[in-house]
Amino acid sequence: MDAGAGSIEQTPRFASAFSGTWASREREEVEQVGLVGGISGMLSASVRRAGAYLTAGLREPGPERDDLVLLAKAALAAxxxxxxxxxxxPDAVLSFAPLTALLVSQATLYRSLRHGAQYVVALVIGAGLAAGLAS
Incomplete structure (x- = not known):
């Protein structure tokens, strides 16, 4: 089958860098270089993987770019x-604003607004029930 744009057999460009579980890759690296060198080796391997992911996201459309866009939107919203x-x-509740922004940040503007509205409705219902039960 042709490895063209709609192909099921097409694998992501950086799939080999992210295949397997994180723990198994890190364990293999520690076994190869020993415990002392393993810590710095794990850190440098993690930095290399993060760099490859960032590069993939900046170069071409795909799941890496979607993740980077969502990360930027969440940071901007917070x-x-x-x-x-x-x-x-008031100062006592300032930290709830960015937390709420992060909780309702979604991949699309529509979903962000929909989840934000659901969050507000749930808060109003919860506050109403608490006030009703407390009296």
């Missing part, structure tokens, strides 16, 4: 919510 919360909320 930063913006923190800045807004400093103006609008």
């Amino acid at each position: 930063t913006a919510s923190w800045c807004l919360a400093r103006w609008l909320l």
Whole structure:
């Protein structure tokens, strides 16, 4: 079968760098270089894998790019919510704004807004039930 754009047999370009479990790869590296060299070896191997993932995300469309876009959107949402919360909320609850932004950040704007609305509705229902049960 042709390894063209719709092919099922097509494997991701960096699949070999991420195949297997993290623990098994790290264990093999420690066994190869010993415990003392293993720690620095594990760190450098992790940095190399992260660099390969970042490079793949920046070079071409794919799951790596989707992850990088979601990471950037979540960081931007958390930063913006923190800045807004400093103006609008008391200091005791400032940390909830970026946490909520991270919880509702999704791959698409529609899903982010939908999950945000669900989160707000759940909070209102929960607060109403707590107030009703407390009285």
